[in-house]
Amino acid sequence: MIFLVLAQQxxxxxxxxxxxxxxxxxxxxxxxxxxxxxxENSEEFINQIRWLNQWKN
Incomplete structure (x- = not known):
């Protein structure tokens, strides 16, 4: 996944x-x-990668 590579870079x-x-x-x-x-608290989200499905109803 390109996003994971970018996040590592x-x-x-x-x-x-x-x-x-x-x-x-x-x-x-x-x-x-x-x-x-x-x-979500913006300070707690720094440097994280998450799927939006986590907030899907």
């Missing part, structure tokens, strides 16, 4: 969120992003 990033676009419709993508933004 640039270890000091503000966080990367991944989503398999083919498995999302726009409505559920927006809801998951909203849930992510309203529940």
């Amino acid at each position: 640039y270890p000091n990033h503000k966080g990367i969120i991944l989503a398999a676009q083919s498995s999302w419709n726009l409505s559920s993508l927006i809801k998951a992003l909203d849930l992510f933004l309203s529940t």
Whole structure:
């Protein structure tokens, strides 16, 4: 996965969120992003790589 390689090459990033676009419709993508933004602390997300599925209802 290119994102993992980039994260290793640039270890000091503000966080990367991944989503398999083919498995999302726009409505559920927006809801998951909203849930992510309203529940996650930006300081705790630094240098992490996470899948958006974690916030999918």
